[in-house]
Amino acid sequence: xxxxxxxxxxxxxxxxFIWPTSECYGAVAGFIxxxxxxxxxxxxxxxxxxxxxxxxxGYYEIECPTIGQEAIFVASGHVAGFADKMFQCPHCSEYFRxxxxxxxxxxxxxxxxxxxxxxxxxxxEKCPSCGEVLGKVEVFNFNLMFKxxxxxxxxRTGYLRPETAQGMFTDFPRLLRFYRDKLPxxxxxxxxxxxxxxxxxxxxxxxxxxxxxxAEIFVHPNEKNHxxxxxxxxxxMPLYTSDAQEKKGEAVAVSMKDAVQxxxxxxxxxxxxxxxxxxxxxxxxxxxDRLRFRQHMCNERAHYASDCWDAEVFSERFGWVxxxxxxxxxxxxxxxxxxxxxxxxxxxxxxxxPKKVQRRRIVPNMSVLGKQYRQKAKAIFAAxxxxxxxxxxxxxxVDGETIHIPADLFEVRDEVVEVRGEDVVPHVIEPSYGIxxxxxxxxxxxxxxxxxxxxxxxxxxxxxxxxxxxxxxxxLMARDGLDTIAEEITHSLHARGILAEYDDxxxxxxxxxxxxxxxxxxxxxxxxxxxEDRTVTIRDRxxxxxxxISIADVPEIVCALVAGxxxxxxxxx
RNA sequence: GCGCCGAUAGUGUAGUGGUUAUCACUAGGCGUUGCCAACGCCUAAACCCGGGUUCGAGUCCCGGUCGGCGCACCA
Numbered sequence: 001x002x003x004x005x006x007x008x009x010x011x012x013x014x015x016x017f018i019w020p021t022s023e024c025y026g027a028v029a030g031f032i033x034x035x036x037x038x039x040x041x042x043x044x045x046x047x048x049x050x051x052x053x054x055x056x057x058g059y060y061e062i063e064c065p066t067i068g069q070e071a072i073f074v075a076s077g078h079v080a081g082f083a084d085k086m087f088q089c090p091h092c093s094e095y096f097r098x099x100x101x102x103x104x105x106x107x108x109x110x111x112x113x114x115x116x117x118x119x120x121x122x123x124x125e126k127c128p129s130c131g132e133v134l135g136k137v138e139v140f141n142f143n144l145m146f147k148x149x150x151x152x153x154x155x156r157t158g159y160l161r162p163e164t165a166q167g168m169f170t171d172f173p174r175l176l177r178f179y180r181d182k183l184p185x186x187x188x189x190x191x192x193x194x195x196x197x198x199x200x201x202x203x204x205x206x207x208x209x210x211x212x213x214x215a216e217i218f219v220h221p222n223e224k225n226h227x228x229x230x231x232x233x234x235x236x237m238p239l240y241t242s243d244a245q246e247k248k249g250e251a252v253a254v255s256m257k258d259a260v261q262x263x264x265x266x267x268x269x270x271x272x273x274x275x276x277x278x279x280x281x282x283x284x285x286x287x288x289d290r291l292r293f294r295q296h297m298c299n300e301r302a303h304y305a306s307d308c309w310d311a312e313v314f315s316e317r318f319g320w321v322x323x324x325x326x327x328x329x330x331x332x333x334x335x336x337x338x339x340x341x342x343x344x345x346x347x348x349x350x351x352x353x354p355k356k357v358q359r360r361r362i363v364p365n366m367s368v369l370g371k372q373y374r375q376k377a378k379a380i381f382a383a384x385x386x387x388x389x390x391x392x393x394x395x396x397x398v399d400g401e402t403i404h405i406p407a408d409l410f411e412v413r414d415e416v417v418e419v420r421g422e423d424v425v426p427h428v429i430e431p432s433y434g435i436x437x438x439x440x441x442x443x444x445x446x447x448x449x450x451x452x453x454x455x456x457x458x459x460x461x462x463x464x465x466x467x468x469x470x471x472x473x474x475x476l477m478a479r480d481g482l483d484t485i486a487e488e489i490t491h492s493l494h495a496r497g498i499l500a501e502y503d504d505x506x507x508x509x510x511x512x513x514x515x516x517x518x519x520x521x522x523x524x525x526x527x528x529x530x531x532e533d534r535t536v537t538i539r540d541r542x543x544x545x546x547x548x549i550s551i552a553d554v555p556e557i558v559c560a561l562v563a564g565x566x567x568x569x570x571x572x573x
Numbered sequence: 574g575c576g577c578c579g580a581u582a583g584u585g586u587a588g589u590g591g592u593u594a595u596c597a598c599u600a601g602g603c604g605u606u607g608c609c610a611a612c613g614c615c616u617a618a619a620c621c622c623g624g625g626u627u628c629g630a631g632u633c634c635c636g637g638u639c640g641g642c643g644c645a646c647c648a
Binding site for chain 1: 574575583584585599601606607608609610611612621622637638639640641642645646647648
């Protein structure tokens with residue numbers, strides 16, 4: 001009994017959407033090839049993503065290497081944190097997370113114990129699976145990053161990035177300058193990321209090499225109202241809140257405005273991108289009734305994220321599949337990179353009006369102190385700035401030595417200074433899209449079988465926006481000049497950037513079926529009337545209806561149909 | 574990584590240890606046909622990889638790879 005997954009993957013393989021990678025040597029789990037049609041469709045999905053994020057939002061795209069030096073991932077926490085301590089039971093061969101088992105046995109600070117400590121302590125405990133006393137186990141780190149070396153001699157460690165996000169963070173100072181030192185702004189990146197999954201399954205749902213489209217939007221920590229929130233304030237869609245999940249409830253349709261007001265969503269920024277994501281997924285052809293937004297429970301949320309939602313698409317095969325993650329990552333990443341790199345990752349925010357601030361300043365008598373303390377003078381000056389002065393002078397501690405500075409060697413000035421602004425480390429709103437999962441969802445939902453003239457017709461009901469081939473051109477017969485007219489029409493469409501496929505092979509019905517199967521939304525047929533009156537038929541994939549249009553109008557009509565600015569029904573008078 | 578199951582033309586499949594490995598669809602060529610997988614003729618195309626048992630292996634055994642399911646994993 002074959003389900004939709006099997007049918008659609010069989011079609012995808014046969015017609016050139018998705019192939020197992022390096023098949024001639026045996027495929028490798030977690031890697032796939034996009035064939036000619038798949039690569040085209042994926043590109044169209046990515047370009048729709050660009051329409052939203054780059055064109056509509058104005059967040060420019062950058063492109064960083066997929067290999068990063070070790071320091072990046074030390075700072076991001078991936079070197080230490082993207083690994084799991086695991087061990088295998090010597091009796092039953094089961095694998096376990098060492099820290100999880102340790103917690104079950106109530107070890108104190110199980111999460112921070114070293115591998116050696118865990119080995120020593122676990123030796124006396126029983127295997128959670130088979131119940132035998134574990135004895136000697138080997139606790140090892142399994143890091144999900146692919147490691148490599150940079151340059152000859154393997155001196156320098158590099159990692160394949162596990163997310164594209166870090167590039168936007170490490171480029172932050174340059175991006176800030178590019179956006180002329182103002183918040184908010186955003187940068188996006190579409191590219192490959194890599195995770196060495198232990199056991200990838202489920203076709204293109206869990207890959208070791210996959211394509212992400214991520215946006216990092218840098219906002220003022222206290223200004224999380226989106227300036228264009230009105231665009232989506234009334235947008236209503238199903239939200240599956242953490243509260244509803246705890247109570248075993250269901251997703252409920254809420255408007256973004258209400259969701260923010262009721263505190264279901266942390267802020268307008270998160271809500272804005274939830275709605276934008278919904279709109280975009282529908283634009284690539286995801287059915288709204290198979291789409292919901294699930295909030296992370298407190299315990300599954302990364303420790304630095306203040307709110308996190310997954311856009312989940314319902315798959316007939318896999319159930320609800322998380323396809324997009326939208327998180328408020330706060331200032332975690334920028335602070336980490338600032339600390340590890342020593343580079344400032346803050347923005348100077350000017351106040352509307354300069355603030356007058358009362359400030360006490362201790363001004364040392366440089367000439368006397370300098371002569372008296374010589375090498376120590378510099379450290380003493382620094383210490384004095386933070387000292388608490390008394391009428392009898394003050395004590396400062398330099399290199400463990402307490403030195404008394406008499407009151408006549410410094411001056412205390414109470415002054416009012418103008419402060420024009422402050423340094424702020426922005427918070428980051430991160431919508432992160434799994435392009436491959438989106439592509440799978442599009443294919444699965446587009447797959448359909450109907451009956452035409454008593455025969456089963458397989459049809460991919462792809463949106464014209466993502467269909468790899470946008471229109472097919474058929475001469476009814478490949479002779480009598482029909483082929484020439486059809487070729488001319490094909491070229492006129494190519495000139496408009498439309499991917500039109502000419503096909504004169506086989507019966508006309510067979511050619512329609514071939515195109516139905518790869519989701520080509522429209523087909524134009526040149527017949528003998530075309531020679532007389534310069535008209536052709538245009539046929540709609542889904543309804544299989546035809547309309548007669550002038551050859552001269554073909555490019556404009558096809559462009560309008562593909563763009564969605566005109567419906568096929570409007571052609572049928 | 575463990576357990577169970579599977580792997581045969583492009584796709585889906587048949588195949589008692591013994592001829593030249595079955596059939597359908599698909600694809601290519603020729604003819605025919607004049608708007609929805611028509612028809613005729615012709616052609617191309619496969620036993621996952623490596624060992625073993627045997628006179629002989631697509632078939633039996635062992636190991637591997639890939640895929641599916643269950644477990645574990647999925648910051």
